[in-house]
Amino acid sequence: MASPHYAKIKTFVKQRISAGRWLPGHLIPSENELTRQFKVSRMTVNRALRELSSEGFLHRVQGLGTFVAELTPVSSLLKIRDIREEIAERGHRHRAMVKFALEEPVTREVAALLEVEPRSTVFRTVLVHYENGVPVQLEDRFVNPAFAPDLLKIDFTRETPSHYLFRVAPLAEAEQVVEACAPDAFARRLLRIGAQEPCLIVRRRTWGRSGVVAYAVLTHPGSRYRLMGRFKP
Amino acid sequence: MASPHYAKIKTFVKQRISAGRWLPGHLIPSENELTRQFKVSRMTVNRALRELSSEGFLHRVQGLGTFVAELTPVSSLLKIRDIREEIAERGHRHRAMVKFALEEPVTREVAALLEVEPRSTVFRTVLVHYENGVPVQLEDRFVNPAFAPDLLKIDFTRETPSHYLFRVAPLAEAEQVVEACAPDAFARRLLRIGAQEPCLIVRRRTWGRSGVVAYAVLTHPGSRYRLMGRFKP
DNA sequence: GTCGGCCTATGGTATATACAAGCGCCATGG
DNA sequence: CCATGGCGCTTGTATATACCATAGGCCGAC
Structure with missing residues (x-):
């Protein structure tokens, strides 16, 4: 020993x-x-x-x-990290549940965000991430198929969409908008929270070398998630 | 001691x-x-x-x-902005209402955050910031008096505490934690929101050259405030 | 019933002591 | 000359002990 x-x-x-x-x-x-x-x-x-x-x-x-300690994971405001790695780094267990993963026609809003044609199709993946069995993130992601044609072949319980995208389309730039919202019925059910529990929503667009790769809406229970950033001006 | x-x-x-x-x-x-x-x-x-x-x-x-230890590089594009300037930049009207500004004994928690003695006193300012007459931020700020001895002499309706601190103790480093919470009764009243409206809370510590200058808890109505960051990794 | 003080369990800190283990230096012996 | 082992310095770990500070329950006095 x-x-x-x-x-x-x-x-x-x-x-x-x-x-x-x-x-x-x-x-x-x-x-x-x-x-x-x-x-x-x-x-x-x-x-x-x-x-x-x-x-x-x-x-x-x-x-x-x-x-x-209560589960109040702190994730970074300034870096884009894979949630699976973040959880592993805290010494906790990560599990992902795939709600669905498919190809679908874009809405006008998503087309604008991804900068694709209004009548094209995109990949959409919806997952719930668990930390030690507790749901901490609902991930609703839209991906431009041009950058990751094989996305839907991935087993997302083993590799997160985010991690796969890092591999096939290296991150060049990112934009995040953070806000507090009441959860809709879908989020309440998947995150197992009540209507009165506030949620922290991160809307993130990520760029590769030649365009917008993905747009993700990440919903977190307010009581189980925080964002942190530390920096020098 | x-x-x-x-x-x-x-x-x-x-x-x-x-x-x-x-x-x-x-x-x-x-x-x-x-x-x-x-x-x-x-x-x-x-x-x-x-x-x-x-x-x-x-x-x-x-x-x-x-x-x-060797220097560990910390890079970031995040900025700390004065809310008064932000609002002015949007072409809107800013107004601040001072709830109170006084010197008070620290709690243990604040003493730890500001890195001051547990039985010392600190300045505390509580303000509400309005954008076009609508409350958008409740600012609860604790300041180490050593760095800004004249803080309480300032007319905060003319210069925000944040702006004054930039002047007297230039910002060397900052740390923010963002979370979503339900508002307490105090915040509900001052921000004029209901109990079911989620709030975005930013807890920010700022450093000058030689220590923690201030700790601020900034509460925003979820429907009236968003945080945005754009950066390259 | 209520208030106040005491008791006990808990963590928080400080000390003296001991031995282990890693590193550099140098004297000694080949 | 070089190799080797001893020595002294450093940090790393472990222990027994002591006293302090805090929280909560208990009990008696009022």
Whole structure:
């Protein structure tokens, strides 16, 4: 066993969380309890839990105990990241459910956004992304078939549309508009939220070398998703 | 001296770095050296340096020593704009209503965000910004008085706090977190919206040369505000 | 019933100590 | 000359202990 004790405790706790045995808000064993379970000193347990807390996995309250942090994933305002990678980076489990993936005639609005002919067809994929079993993003994506003719052959439970598009049409530019909206019935059902829960909607257009590759409407439950950006002017 | 020893050591090291006295690659004093300087135990120094290392400020090599980390490039095209200018640019009328502007003791949360002592006081300004008479932003701002001692003397109906801070403490870095939330009663009343109207909340921290200048919570009615960013990766 | 103080469990910090492990230097011996 | 091992420095980890601060429940006094 090469890795130090505190690392083993961290791994133990992270596994409980990512396996869903300890859900957000769950009170985990106290330092003294873990001290007994792992037969190490309290300082070692303290270090493990303190680090997990600073990494955002746990939430500690003096006098009360240590809780599994609420799911408030933070994603980037400035970079386009694949949600699957983001979730994996947090040590969580990602799963995608494909609602549908097909070729359909464009609406006038989408034609304008994708800069394609009004009577052409585009690919449209609708997926729900889950983090540890909780739906965190409804992805409704329109793709210009000229840039990704094989898109519909992809198994989206293994590779996200976003990741595939990065591969076949490297990102040259992006535009995002962020807003808060009440969810429609479709989003409520797929994200398993109530009508009163606000949603964070990101409308994103991405460009490759020679034009608009995709337009995506990403709907997130307000309580489970945040966007973050840090920058120097 | 409210803050713990390890935090003081962290602050000391960060100041040396941000002041440019210790440049990237510089070998900083060893744990034992700092132990003597600060008259604390080695474990305390170890914690301070270990945390700074995990936060990316330092780089440690067993057997060699602790070095100031190389610069990690952060690029972005995002800008912090003064809302008054934004509204003026759209050809609309801006008006600000000052709800209050005073000095008050910090909460623990704000103390941590502003990186000030837990029992100190900070300036707090609460304003509502109107575009053509319609409320579009509730601004709740906490300011470190050290950077803007004369803040409360400003007439905020003529110059926004944000604009004043740009003048007296030039922006070196910023961090924003965006989320969608239901408005609380206070926001509902000031923004004149219903409970079911989602809000877009931007939490923004801004840095000057030598520390966190302000923390602002900006609440916008979802139907009247959007954030947009366009960028190249 | 209500208020206030006490008790206990929790996490937060600080210390002294110990040993492990990585790196560089240098003396010693071939 | 070079190789090797010892030594001293560094950071990395682990422990036992102590005391502080906070939250919440409990119980008695009023």
